[in-house]
Amino acid sequence: MIGSILIADDEEEIRNSLAILLREEGYRCATAPDGNTAIEALKEHAYDILITDLKMPGANGIEVLEQALEYSPNMLTIIITAHATVETAIQALRKGAADYILKPLDFDEVTHRIENLLNQKKLMQENKYLREQIDQEFNFNHIIGESPAMKQVYRIVKRVSSATSNVLITGPSGTGKELVARAIHSHGQRSSKPFIAVNCGAIPKDLVESELFGHKKGAFTGAISHKDGVFVAAHGGTVFLDEVGEIPLSQQVNLLRVIQEREVKPIGSNKMVQFDTRILAATNKDLGQEVEQGNFREDLYYRLNVVEIPLPTLQQRKEDIPLLAQHFLQKYSNELNRPVHGITSEAMGALMSFEWKGQVRELENIIERSVLLGDNDFINLDDLPESIRTSSTEDFTYDSNSLDNAVQTFEKHHILSILKRTDGNKAEAARLLGIDPSTLYRKMERYKIEL
Incomplete structure (x- = not known):
């Protein structure tokens, strides 16, 4: 798992050496020469890992840690400390730091610790999105039916599960559209990654953009921390847009661009974030008719409807x-x-x-x-x-x-x-x-x- 890292240390040699080493390992790195600069960087970007020295000009490592946890609670922090300040490092662990490393630094140990922490974060994310449910619970054994109409559904599901194409699942409410979406996910190559279902009809109109694309802390009233949108949060896995026909027309052009470019710009940010997420959508509406009535964009409809799976009524x-x-x-x-x-x-x-x-x-x-x-x-x-x-x-x-x-x-x-x-x-x-x-x-x- 390749992540983004912020390195905060007032010793230029340590700071630059760490950055060079970690970039060679494939990590995306930023640096800060003191605590105050680190805090400003944390306001602008959500990093996976923060590596910070305990003693720095301006804000010290503990203060930087506290700000990191406030801005992005899921960020993992490694404290760099000398032998004389081990007790302070232990205090940092109690405050929420994930690990600490003693000076002088062993670079092999640093990369090993980072790899372990990123793996830990990956497992935490998988637990958050109930991986145990998508491994076993939502497979064909939980879609009940032996009728010819359902056998046709099974055939299409098996065919599209191994692909990456967008799929539109249609049918009246109560026909099992989410079960079919989960079956597609659990039978594909992304089955070990997150499956995130979002009911587009249940999101308040003024929060649609935040829910789908994410936001930075302070981007609007109530944005008390960084938040990944569903496309980034499900990176490597699948997003299921249930009742996609309920997305406001004003947001459909943004969704179209995100689907086409496979990148999002969170509210309050000026940087694009790329993602690799499969998109499944469902609706109980006739989207073709919605297009004719001007309620749904035609280009978005065809972008979502690469393959359609119509579910039969009872x-x-x-x-x-x-x-x-x-x-x-x-x-x-x-x-x-x-x-x-x-x-x-x-x-x-x-x-x-x-x-x-x-x-x-x-x-x-x-x-x-x-x-x-x-x-x-x-x-x-x-x-x-x-x-x-x-x-x-x-x-x-x-x-x-x-x-x-x-x-x-x-x-x-x-x-x-x-x-x-x-x-x-x-x-x-x-x-x-x-x-x-x-x-x-x-x-x-x-x-x-x-x-």
Whole structure:
């Protein structure tokens, strides 16, 4: 990880020697001959690492450290000190310094310490953006559906995951656009890097530029510290611009330039910051129509829409409703500690015939409600809201009127679908089903499931 470093030391030989060495290692370096100059530099730029001597004219190293932490809390500081001031260096560690080095300097040790600190900062950033979620949680196993419409989505996702092209995910609210975006990220080469999702419709209009592009401390009222915009913060990874159609027209030209040039200028700065970040976007609007009405820039639309992934509505994939309902049933039965084992045929018929205007999200909410409020081992028709009960126009049955046979048929179908999603990996399928592999083998034998 190559970072930017500020070196503050009143000894010119040490200052210049360090700068030359670190530049040869590929770091971007700036220098300051005293504490006051260092503080002014910190006001102008957010460095990854500050290396400062303890004793300097003007502000001393402790004062520079305090200013560094105020301007940029994520900055890491190394204190340079003589043997006689080790106690002061320890005080600096207590105040927030990351490390200290004794004079005379061992340059190999300096580069080693810097490398370790930058690696530490990288890990901190990855934790901040919940790396554990994007490694495993948001893969194809969490996008439920075996319908032809969803299989087409899977094919496109697999194809675009290995590329760097911009992708526009379209569909009504509640169809799972962010899940698809996370699946693209987790199956690509950037999966170990940050995934940052930003809901463009939830950002106040006067803060859109700050959120996307960042700002310097003092750039406007309330800017109490430096802040990286989402494109820089996700460097190496992916930014997901959810509801991109809500970005104000006045900011769309700035977004277009950022996407084209792959660099941003934070508010209050006169310097451009480059980034390497993949851009995924999503909308529940018809952006083509928005362009015709003058609400969305045509050039930005085509820049974002290199590849479009239209997500089907629940009405277009009704055959997935039993799978989705069972998935949410298992999820909330575990989370709410409610031993609900299934859904009756009558209740499933109502779910199948209901017009889900809120899409998959609405179905999930209904199942959660039914698990929470139901008193039986199975969700029945009376556990569903009246709007769903009264809309039922068809019965949903399996091969028998027997509830036991219906449950067994559904269980066989569900096991088959999980095995398909894991490409026949029985150990992984058992893990997803929440059962022991031996139990899975017995059920496969019972239901005569062969791969």
